Amino acid sequence: MAGLGFACLLLALFVCAYGIGASLYGVRAGRPEFVESGRRSIYALAVVLTVAFAVLEAAFLRNDFVFNTVAETSSRTTPAFYRAAAVWSSQQGSLLLWAWLLSMWSSLALFLTRRRMRDVAAYATAILLGFGGFFIALMIFYANPFATTRPTPVEGAGLDPLLRFPTMMIHPPMLYSGYTLCTIPLAFGAAALLARRVDADWIRVIRRFAFAAWLFLGIGILLGARWSYAELGWGGYWGWDAVENASLMPWLTATAFLHSLMLQEKRGMLKVWNISLVLATGTLAIMGTFLVRSGVLNSIHAFGGATLGVPFVVLIGALIGGSIYLVVSRREMLRSEHRLDALLSRESIFLANNVVLVGLCFVIFWGTYFPLISAALTGQEASVGPPWFDRYTVPLTLVLVLLSGIGPVIAWRRASWANARRNLLAPALAALTALIVLLLAGIDRKPYALVLFCAAAFVFASVGQEFLRGMRARRAMSGERAPSALLSLVRRNRRRYGGYVVHVGMAVLFIGVAASSSFQHASELSLSPGQSTRVGAYTVRYVHPTATVTPREDRAHTGSTLALGAVLEVRKSGRHVATLKPSEGFYASSEPSQGSVGSLIGGQPVSHISMDGGVTRDVWSAIQPNIETPALKRIVTAGDKTLGPEEAPVALLYLARAYLKQPPPAQFHLIVSPLVMWIWIGGLIVLGGGLIAAWPAPSRIRARVAARSRARAVRGLARA
Amino acid sequence: MAVIVAISTLALAALVVFLVSAPVRRAAAGSRAQTVAERPGADLDAAREAKYREIRDAELDYRTGKLSEQDYRAIDAELRAQALELLDEAERREQRPLPGR
Numbered sequence: 001m002a003g004l005g006f007a008c009l010l011l012a013l014f015v016c017a018y019g020i021g022a023s024l025y026g027v028r029a030g031r032p033e034f035v036e037s038g039r040r041s042i043y044a045l046a047v048v049l050t051v052a053f054a055v056l057e058a059a060f061l062r063n064d065f066v067f068n069t070v071a072e073t074s075s076r077t078t079p080a081f082y083r084a085a086a087v088w089s090s091q092q093g094s095l096l097l098w099a100w101l102l103s104m105w106s107s108l109a110l111f112l113t114r115r116r117m118r119d120v121a122a123y124a125t126a127i128l129l130g131f132g133g134f135f136i137a138l139m140i141f142y143a144n145p146f147a148t149t150r151p152t153p154v155e156g157a158g159l160d161p162l163l164r165f166p167t168m169m170i171h172p173p174m175l176y177s178g179y180t181l182c183t184i185p186l187a188f189g190a191a192a193l194l195a196r197r198v199d200a201d202w203i204r205v206i207r208r209f210a211f212a213a214w215l216f217l218g219i220g221i222l223l224g225a226r227w228s229y230a231e232l233g234w235g236g237y238w239g240w241d242a243v244e245n246a247s248l249m250p251w252l253t254a255t256a257f258l259h260s261l262m263l264q265e266k267r268g269m270l271k272v273w274n275i276s277l278v279l280a281t282g283t284l285a286i287m288g289t290f291l292v293r294s295g296v297l298n299s300i301h302a303f304g305g306a307t308l309g310v311p312f313v314v315l316i317g318a319l320i321g322g323s324i325y326l327v328v329s330r331r332e333m334l335r336s337e338h339r340l341d342a343l344l345s346r347e348s349i350f351l352a353n354n355v356v357l358v359g360l361c362f363v364i365f366w367g368t369y370f371p372l373i374s375a376a377l378t379g380q381e382a383s384v385g386p387p388w389f390d391r392y393t394v395p396l397t398l399v400l401v402l403l404s405g406i407g408p409v410i411a412w413r414r415a416s417w418a419n420a421r422r423n424l425l426a427p428a429l430a431a432l433t434a435l436i437v438l439l440l441a442g443i444d445r446k447p448y449a450l451v452l453f454c455a456a457a458f459v460f461a462s463v464g465q466e467f468l469r470g471m472r473a474r475r476a477m478s479g480e481r482a483p484s485a486l487l488s489l490v491r492r493n494r495r496r497y498g499g500y501v502v503h504v505g506m507a508v509l510f511i512g513v514a515a516s517s518s519f520q521h522a523s524e525l526s527l528s529p530g531q532s533t534r535v536g537a538y539t540v541r542y543v544h545p546t547a548t549v550t551p552r553e554d555r556a557h558t559g560s561t562l563a564l565g566a567v568l569e570v571r572k573s574g575r576h577v578a579t580l581k582p583s584e585g586f587y588a589s590s591e592p593s594q595g596s597v598g599s600l601i602g603g604q605p606v607s608h609i610s611m612d613g614g615v616t617r618d619v620w621s622a623i624q625p626n627i628e629t630p631a632l633k634r635i636v637t638a639g640d641k642t643l644g645p646e647e648a649p650v651a652l653l654y655l656a657r658a659y660l661k662q663p664p665p666a667q668f669h670l671i672v673s674p675l676v677m678w679i680w681i682g683g684l685i686v687l688g689g690g691l692i693a694a695w696p697a698p699s700r701i702r703a704r705v706a707a708r709s710r711a712r713a714v715r716g717l718a719r720a
Numbered sequence: 721m722a723v724i725v726a727i728s729t730l731a732l733a734a735l736v737v738f739l740v741s742a743p744v745r746r747a748a749a750g751s752r753a754q755t756v757a758e759r760p761g762a763d764l765d766a767a768r769e770a771k772y773r774e775i776r777d778a779e780l781d782y783r784t785g786k787l788s789e790q791d792y793r794a795i796d797a798e799l800r801a802q803a804l805e806l807l808d809e810a811e812r813r814e815q816r817p818l819p820g821r
Contacts, residue, residue: 003722007729015736022740033747037740044736051732116762200766265770266777411786412777413795419786466784473783493780 001055002067005146008052009139012099015045016133020126027122027195035122039110042125045132046103053100056093056145060086065156068147069093075158077559077588085169086159088176091293091308092145097173098289099135102128102180105212109184113205120202123191124184131183131286134315142308157590161606164559165231171223175247178217179285182250184209185257186282186319189275193326196333198275203265206278208694210261213281214254215690221247222683233607233622235522235671237679238513240389245368246288249361253281256357259350266412267347268337272327273354275334279323284361287316291368342414349407356400363392394448398455401510404503405459408466423465430461449518456507463500470497490692498693502686509682515675516618522672526665529566536672538577538619543567545625545663546583547656549649560585561600562652563608564625564659566666570612578612582623582668595640596648601627601655618676624667631658764810771803 019041026034056069060083065071073090074083087093106128113121139145185206192198192206224244229237238244257277263269290312327334340347366373367384374382409423434457438450467486470493474485490497521536532541546565565583569576587603594602612619632655639651778799782792 001721001725003725004728007725008732011729011733011736015740018740031747033743036743040740040743044739047739048732048736199763200770201763204766204769266774409786411781411791412774413787414791415786416788416791419788423786469784470780473780476783493776496777496780 001059001064002146002148005052005055006140006144008048008055009136009144009146012045012048012052013133013136013140015041015048016129016136019045019129020133023122023126023129027119032118035118035125038122038125038129039114041129042103042106042110042132045129046100046107049096049100049103052146053087053096056096057084057087060084063156065153066148066150067145068149069145071149071153071156073157073159075156075559075588075590077561078156078159079164079559081166081169082159082164082559085163085172088172089159089163089168090145092139092143092147094172094176094293095135095139095143096145098176098180099132099139101173101176102132102135102183105177105180105184105209106132106187109188109209112208117192117195117197117201117205119195120188120191120197123194124187127187127190128183131187134311138308138311142311155590158559158587158603161560161585161587161604162231164606165227167223167227167230171220171227174216174223175220178213178215178220178247179250179289181209181213181216182254182285183282185213185278186285189278189282190322190326193275193330196330198271198333200265203261207258207261207265210254210257210278210281211690211694213285214251214258215687215694217247217251217254218683218686218690221251222680226680229676230609230611231606233609233669235609235620235622235669235673237676240364240367240386242368243288243292245364246284246291249364249368250281250284250288252357252361252364253277253284256354256361257281259357260354263347263350269339269347270351271334271336272331276323276327277354277358279319279327283316283319283323286312286319290316344410344415344417344420346407346410346412346415349403349410353400353403353407356396356403360393360396360400363396364389397510398448398451401452401455401459401507404506405455405462408500408503409462424462426465427458427462431455431458433457443519446514446518449514452510452514456511459503459507463504466500467497494695495693498689498691498695501689501692503689505682505685505687505689507682508685509679512675512678512680512682516673516679520671520673523670524667525670526667528665529663533668533670535619535670537572538672539571540580540619540621540668540670541569541571542666542668543569543579545660545666546581547659548583549652549656560587560606561649562586562656564623564627564656565608565610566623566625566668568610568621568668570619578619580610580612580619580621582610582621583608584623584625586627595636596643596645597636597639597651597655600648600652601636613677615675615677617672617674620671620673622669624669625659626664626666627655627659629662629664631662761810761813764806764813768803768806768810771799771806775799775803 019038021038022034022041023038026032026036026038056067058064059067059070060074061080063070063074063076063083069090069092070086073093074086078086088097106125110121110125110128188202188206188209192202221244224247225237228239228244229235254277257274260270260274260277264271264274290308293308293312340351342348367389371381371383374380405427406424409427410420431454434454435450438444438453443450443453467489470489471482471486474480474489475482478485478488480488523533523535525533527533527542529542529544532539534540544567546563546567548563548565549561563583563585565581568580568582570578570580585606585608586601587605589599589602591599591602607622607624609620609622611621635651635654635658639648639654643651775796778787778792778795781787782789782796787795
């Protein structure tokens with residue numbers, strides 16, 4: 001079936017080439033049938049790439065090791081659940097996933113706009129097919145997912161154990177959906193400039209996809225953080241890693257765009273800024289893919305080889321050059337229609353928010369690409385670490401949180417200082433109360449965290465006040481009861497109140513980040529069974545070791561051949577709090593030189609952390625058992641000499657028994673972090689708020705509201 | 721297996737050609753329903769919708785105590801006048817014969 005897969009790639013490349021030609025010819029020559037044919041090329045591309053993806057997925061599920069990709073990144077011992085996800089663990093498979101998702105999202109975008117902006121959509125079709133063609137060409141010429149090998153290997157190398165985690169089933173598709181969705185506003189943005197049509201309908205079209213990109217990218221980032229926290233064995237959720245940063249940067253510019261877009265929609269302002277943000281977001285998404293796939297920067301998340309660097313650099317160069325040319329050459333049509341009415345207005349708060357968001361993006365960009373910049377300038381690759389990022393991002397984040405509380409209580413167009421003072425009083429009092437309570441509670445050692453908590457209290461009070469006043473206004477107008485008035489209020493002003501919920505979610509998320517990073521207690525030490533240690537207010541005792549030999553069905557269902565761990569008892573003030581069972585999984589390697597027994601545990605060991613999570617704190621543990629003791633090494637050496645591959649698993653039983661009988665001291669990593677769960681809860685609130693904001697109003701209500709607004713507008717004129 | 725692969729590839733290619741070439745074939749055959757027509761006035765619809773939202777936002781800002789009455793009256797009158805301009809423009813476009821009709 002590899003032949004069918006590769007034929008699909010060739011066909012897909014042909015479809016891209018034809019679609020680009022048809023769209024451009026159609027729009028330039030005024031031949032709508034060719035524009036339509038070009039649009040259908042995207043649908044055809046989606047069909048062809050769906051077949052190609054299904055072929056590769058089936059190969060993984062059937063353990064068809066004739067496919068190089070399957071042999072390199074899967075194995076019979078890899079659980080079926082993870083075999084399905086192994087497709088995107090490889091360079092080739094992830095490129096196919098990227099192209100497939102791009103074709104699906106592009107099809108949806110072009111289907112939804114099939115009766116709108118045909119001239120713009122034609123250029124957008126050509127640009128999206130250009131992206132598709134680029135990734136398909138990469139697969140055909142550099143990283144073919146359908147390459148085969150003869151003779152067929154009996155067994156594969158297996159999926160990287162780090163990726164054997166449920167989140168990894170959906171994290172990459174979510175992140176890639178975000179990246180590919182970022183290219184749709186870019187395509188429509190560049191197309192609008194080419195067609196010289198940046199009108200209100202363009203904003204309506206582009207907003208929807210920018211929002212979808214923001215949402216998917218956000219979910220992907222959050223899932224990645226969760227994976228890092230619960231799987232990687234270092235106890236953190238964000239390490240300012242190059243690949244993490246690469247996904248955050250387009251999310252930041254998309255957030256800025258979603259705010260500043262409202263200024264263009266309402267007042268015809270910031271057109272150059274908005275189009276630049278759209279183009280930057282798409283370009284940053286491509287750069288994110290480049291970082292993951294090119295291997296140009298070191299990252300625990302980077303799974304690419306060094307072969308794709310040059311084509312990506314050419315594409316990114318073309319995107320940056322093309323964007324600058326288009327914005328400069330179309331600057332006349334991008335002139336603002338209005339100026340700021342007043343310094344104190346929602347518009348000016350949005351401007352400040354945009355400056356901070358773009359500033360954050362710039363700082364992260366500089367820190368991420370600093371190794372490349374320093375290598376280019378000095379010949380030596382130097383990198384900056386988390387303290388450097390924290391120095392700049394923490395103050396900017398504090399300003400951002402504060403602005404997200406000020407914005408909701410300031411009116412559009414022009415707010416009076418008297419009104420602003422009155423509206424800011426309750427939030428300011430809430431922040432002051434929070435400050436006094438925190439100081440009385442003795443939380444005064446970390447000034448940044450203290451300011452963040454107060455800023456979050458400010459946001460909660462400001463948004464709460466907005467909901468309350470809105471509900472009162474609604475009740476006064478309609479006479480509804482409080483709950484129905486609140487529901488009606490949100491239903492009729494989804495974007496406004498959904499946005500406020502997002503602000504609350506972000507404040508909650510940052511409370512979790514500030515608390516867990518500022519007030520964390522961590523300990524890395526060696527313990528023998530029976531020994532105890534203190535971590536913060538908790539006492540952790542190493543009760544006894546554990547050892548599991550389960551070649552196919554280990555406790556964590558990750559396909560490890562041997563898992564060595566510990567039972568830990570956690571107590572606080574003498575009271576039992578939790579029992580933790582961290583372990584480390586050992587995996588088979590495909591290296592026969594390691595011997596029959598040695599190869600069974602010769603793969604990369606992976607920590608399976610154990611955690612007692614709660615709304616106030618997480619007690620987190622990881623173990624690194626020592627299997628290099630002379631007694632254990634003797635068993636492996638003897639097994640290698642006397643046992644064949646069939647009998648080798650028996651030696652693992654001896655190994656486990658010996659470990660339990662004479663457990664050597666094990667290295668433990670213990671962390672007590674307050675409020676980590678609020679990071680995930682905050683993320684869910686953001687997601688919920690985003691869905692409220694994006695949920696389309698039922699057409700009946702929309703029509704009724706529009707008719708009412710029209711009637712009011714006419715009445716207003718009659719009065720005038 | 722090779723035959724199945726060849727047949728599948730050809731079938732897929734035929735499907736693609738059929739799907740993609742349909743509008744061009746229909747146009748060549750002179751069919752009237754050759755393409756999906758663009759919805760006229762979509763830009764005005766969007767502008768109008770945005771203006772109505774702005775009117776509602778101003779009212780909500782006023783009712784939630786963010787705008788003074790004086791400012792609200794001025795902004796509301798301005799926005800309504802702009803909305804009516806858009807309605808007039810839509811009316812003018814409806815009365816104007818479409819090109820080619």
